[in-house]
Amino acid sequence: xxxRNFLRTGAMGMATMATWPRSGQTVSAAAAGTSTNTLRLxxxxxTFRKFSLDDTLPMLRRLDVRNLCIKDFHLPLTASAxxxxxxxxxxxxxxxxxYAVGPIYMGTQAEVDHAFEYAxxxxxxxxxxVPYRLDGQRRVESPELLRYVEGKVRQYDLRYAIHNHxxxxxxxxxxxxxxxxxxxxxxxxGICLDIGHNLRAGVDPIEDLExxxxxxxxxxxxxxxxxxxxxxxxxxxxxxxxxxDLARTLLKIGYSGVCSLEFEKDPDDPLPGVxxxxxxxxxxxxxxxxxxx
Amino acid sequence: xxxRNFLRTGAMGMATMATWPRSGQTVSAAAAGTSTNTLRLxxxxxTFRKFSLDDTLPMLRRLDVRNLCIKDFHLPLTASAxxxxxxxxxxxxxxxxxYAVGPIYMGTQAEVDHAFEYAxxxxxxxxxxVPYRLDGQRRVESPELLRYVEGKVRQYDLRYAIHNHxxxxxxxxxxxxxxxxxxxxxxxxGICLDIGHNLRAGVDPIEDLExxxxxxxxxxxxxxxxxxxxxxxxxxxxxxxxxxDLARTLLKIGYSGVCSLEFEKDPDDPLPGVxxxxxxxxxxxxxxxxxxx
Numbered sequence: 001x002x003x004r005n006f007l008r009t010g011a012m013g014m015a016t017m018a019t020w021p022r023s024g025q026t027v028s029a030a031a032a033g034t035s036t037n038t039l040r041l042x043x044x045x046x047t048f049r050k051f052s053l054d055d056t057l058p059m060l061r062r063l064d065v066r067n068l069c070i071k072d073f074h075l076p077l078t079a080s081a082x083x084x085x086x087x088x089x090x091x092x093x094x095x096x097x098x099y100a101v102g103p104i105y106m107g108t109q110a111e112v113d114h115a116f117e118y119a120x121x122x123x124x125x126x127x128x129x130v131p132y133r134l135d136g137q138r139r140v141e142s143p144e145l146l147r148y149v150e151g152k153v154r155q156y157d158l159r160y161a162i163h164n165h166x167x168x169x170x171x172x173x174x175x176x177x178x179x180x181x182x183x184x185x186x187x188x189x190g191i192c193l194d195i196g197h198n199l200r201a202g203v204d205p206i207e208d209l210e211x212x213x214x215x216x217x218x219x220x221x222x223x224x225x226x227x228x229x230x231x232x233x234x235x236x237x238x239x240x241x242x243x244x245d246l247a248r249t250l251l252k253i254g255y256s257g258v259c260s261l262e263f264e265k266d267p268d269d270p271l272p273g274v275x276x277x278x279x280x281x282x283x284x285x286x287x288x289x290x291x292x293x
Numbered sequence: 294x295x296x297r298n299f300l301r302t303g304a305m306g307m308a309t310m311a312t313w314p315r316s317g318q319t320v321s322a323a324a325a326g327t328s329t330n331t332l333r334l335x336x337x338x339x340t341f342r343k344f345s346l347d348d349t350l351p352m353l354r355r356l357d358v359r360n361l362c363i364k365d366f367h368l369p370l371t372a373s374a375x376x377x378x379x380x381x382x383x384x385x386x387x388x389x390x391x392y393a394v395g396p397i398y399m400g401t402q403a404e405v406d407h408a409f410e411y412a413x414x415x416x417x418x419x420x421x422x423v424p425y426r427l428d429g430q431r432r433v434e435s436p437e438l439l440r441y442v443e444g445k446v447r448q449y450d451l452r453y454a455i456h457n458h459x460x461x462x463x464x465x466x467x468x469x470x471x472x473x474x475x476x477x478x479x480x481x482x483g484i485c486l487d488i489g490h491n492l493r494a495g496v497d498p499i500e501d502l503e504x505x506x507x508x509x510x511x512x513x514x515x516x517x518x519x520x521x522x523x524x525x526x527x528x529x530x531x532x533x534x535x536x537x538d539l540a541r542t543l544l545k546i547g548y549s550g551v552c553s554l555e556f557e558k559d560p561d562d563p564l565p566g567v568x569x570x571x572x573x574x575x576x577x578x579x580x581x582x583x584x585x586x
Contacts, residue, residue, distance in 0.1 A: 064531070236572070237575045244580040278569060278572070279568065279573035283537075283573035284577070284579060284580040286577060287540070
């Protein structure tokens, strides 16, 4: 499969959608186009990359955040059953649930296998991943590995949200670029829409959300200073993306994934910026008559 | 003057309003009933009572807050001209303006004199004050000192906003209680509406704002956990007061004073809670199509 095939295989993509889900797995409200008054708020683990799990969890409690996307530095892919149990126990003690794992970069079938086994052992229903192949030193899109992932989501009945990474030297710059690769694939393969990177690639993330929202299974909530490669992450209310417009769209499409704040600024002291950003998002929701859980 | 006289002297109060302002002093948009799309955001110095000015200002810069209500521990009432000049220079270096002084408790004419001289020397146009008399050990309302303050606001052409302090053992529990004392006085005497204390006294602060907003010259932005004496300050989005409703009212009445966050929780580590609270307020405003400066 390549980009040119996408339009032709669109009908097949629809057929796939119609026959899914097979199991009792929750269908996102987005698929049904039902609006919502509640969004799920979370933290992308990357935000606390300089902090151990033991130091991160009290901050999450203070922030009153319940959902954490688990990064490997908080729970290694090699974690034992005991490690995983201890991780979940600590999270529970702080009112936190690890709702997904990732982003995990996967360059080989063995790495895909390993990631799916990890997700199964951790007990999450969502993997945030980046399947790639190497083109020289450069990571690029890999249709072969995408097909392999498709087999895996069927085998494990897990969702797999691919993270877009903007104009940097990584595959899948935007949500719409991603859809050219995954549109016709099993609908359990979707997008982890990084709205900051989307805008850094010059593409309005709200437009992508409106077009492809039914395939967005995770969202990296952030804001950036410029609509190009120079754009840096800033506090949520201080960037170019209109967060009220984003929130209106998420509510309108009934987005049922987590809005996972990924705050890349101030890695050594992220708490004030994270607090401001979460406060901002909650304030926006409150003024729109909605709320976050 | 006492409470019973308020209704009878209401007409005089109106007359006073009609003849004011005498000078070129700005009339609040509220008085004209003109709505606004911009509110002024600030910090009540009390929030940083455990921090020196040198430690407070970098936090204000990080929070992107420009307006500070000056408390005596950041600039003593005995400050020399050099102290005051150094204070303003440091503030300027951090993009901050000291927009008012207080709250200052004043139990005697000499203390009122001293506070007005201090405000004049600091160069602000607004004093947040609490004129009281002692009834045994208890501070209570003082009509005599209010009349003395009235002479002073005329002499100095300064505004004097009286802070309400809820059900605690201090005078002026609510905005409406304050109006019974100051309604007929010179309109330069108004309210520093502490919305948290108002609610702790069982009175809806938004209702008071709607009724008496044209006399509210400063506002202590906060939220509390209960509508009685047990209510504690929490992050702005986590209390009982609907901040979207508050913001809608402030915008509707064209409130032109500062919304000054007074965050009383976590005095030793206020930054995360302050950041969350300011973020929340800005998010609310953004979703309402308004902004803070």
